Amino acid sequence: MSTTDYAIEALRLTQRHNFHTVLDDVTLRVPAGAVVGLVGRNGAGKSSLLRCLVGLEEPESGSALLLGCAALALDDAVRRRLGYVAQTPDLFDWMNVLQHIRLIGRAYPRWNEDRALALAVRLDLPLHGRVAELSGGDQQKLAVLLALAHEPDLLLLDEPVASLDPLARREFMRALFAAPSRDDAEPRTVVISSHILSDLERVVSHVAFLRDGRLQLFDAWDALLEHLRLLPDDAAAPPQAAFVSRNTATRQLVIDSRRAPAWAGAGRAMTLDELFAELNA
Numbered sequence: 719m720s721t722t723d724y725a726i727e728a729l730r731l732t733q734r735h736n737f738h739t740v741l742d743d744v745t746l747r748v749p750a751g752a753v754v755g756l757v758g759r760n761g762a763g764k765s766s767l768l769r770c771l772v773g774l775e776e777p778e779s780g781s782a783l784l785l786g787c788a789a790l791a792l793d794d795a796v797r798r799r800l801g802y803v804a805q806t807p808d809l810f811d812w813m814n815v816l817q818h819i820r821l822i823g824r825a826y827p828r829w830n831e832d833r834a835l836a837l838a839v840r841l842d843l844p845l846h847g848r849v850a851e852l853s854g855g856d857q858q859k860l861a862v863l864l865a866l867a868h869e870p871d872l873l874l875l876d877e878p879v880a881s882l883d884p885l886a887r888r889e890f891m892r893a894l895f896a897a898p899s900r901d902d903a904e905p906r907t908v909v910i911s912s913h914i915l916s917d918l919e920r921v922v923s924h925v926a927f928l929r930d931g932r933l934q935l936f937d938a939w940d941a942l943l944e945h946l947r948l949l950p951d952d953a954a955a956p957p958q959a960a961f962v963s964r965n966t967a968t969r970q971l972v973i974d975s976r977r978a979p980a981w982a983g984a985g986r987a988m989t990l991d992e993l994f995a996e997l998n999a
């Protein structure tokens with residue numbers, strides 16, 4: 719793949735806060751059109767990674783390119799093609815939903831107000847409700863709506879569904895993958911961090927696992943489903959080179975059968991929940 723086939727190219731990102739390593743040499747190349755689930759335990763570094771990717775935080779070392787443009791020097795043309803929703807929505811308390819839609823719309827030539835209003839209705843958002851009076855979930859819905867309505871080519875979402883009820887989550891997922899209204903639209907690339915792995919599993923093309931600031935695993939989800947196998951850690955173990963994780967408490971192994979083809983049929987595949995538990999054991 720050439721550099722331009724990647725919507726995101728992060729090279730050796732390292733970040734420290736108060737002498738604590740928050741991101742540790744993270745290299746991540748996200749193909750254009752991928753939908754990446756970014757997962758990891760609390761404090762693993764997901765928000766920090768997303769902030770470094772969108773240029774809101776300057777890493778101690780390393781660099782990131784978004785749509786081919788340096789994250790720390792994004793030009794207006796690239797900014798207009800980006801959407802980012804922080805974990806804590808960045809909204810104006812004194813403004814209502816409709817005012818937000820009109821204000822943000824002015825900044826984006828591609829803004830689709832009809833789509834924004836239709837989405838507000840589908841998400842059950844009160845158009846005249848002031849942000850200060852909205853529930854946490856409704857504030858999160860508004861932040862997501864604002865990031866979606868300019869039809870970005872690259873969307874980075876930091877736990878966008880944490881406070882959404884199951885029906886709102888379903889609407890949100892539909893909106894996320896709704897076909898863009900423009901003819902010139904490129905396949906949208908999405909990075910979405912979430913702890914709701916059952917939701918992610920249904921929509922992602924790729925999964926990135928972070929643990930203690932390190933990128934533990936990044937691959938296409940269908941490849942992981944096919945090739946990662948959970949099996950008992952016993953005397954007849956596969957070659958160590960195939961080990962992905964070893965759980966001494968449960969005496970189970972995760973192996974990558976691409977590195978041990980003879981073991982391709984051994985054990986069983988895992989759900990994303992199970993794989994998460996094994997990788998963080």
Ligand SMILES: Nc1ncnc2c1ncn2[C@@H]1O[C@H](COP(=O)(O)OP(=O)(O)OP(=O)(O)O)[C@@H](O)[C@H]1O
Pocket residue numbers: 735736740758759760761762763764765766767805
């Ligand atoms: N500005 C900061 N100053 C000091 N420490 C920070 C700062 N930002 C993040 N950290 C620390 O960096 C680590 C990673 O935090 P981060 O918010 O990126 O994790 P996360 O994976 O998004 O967690 P969660 O799932 O809880 O949202 C944590 O130990 C956190 O305390």
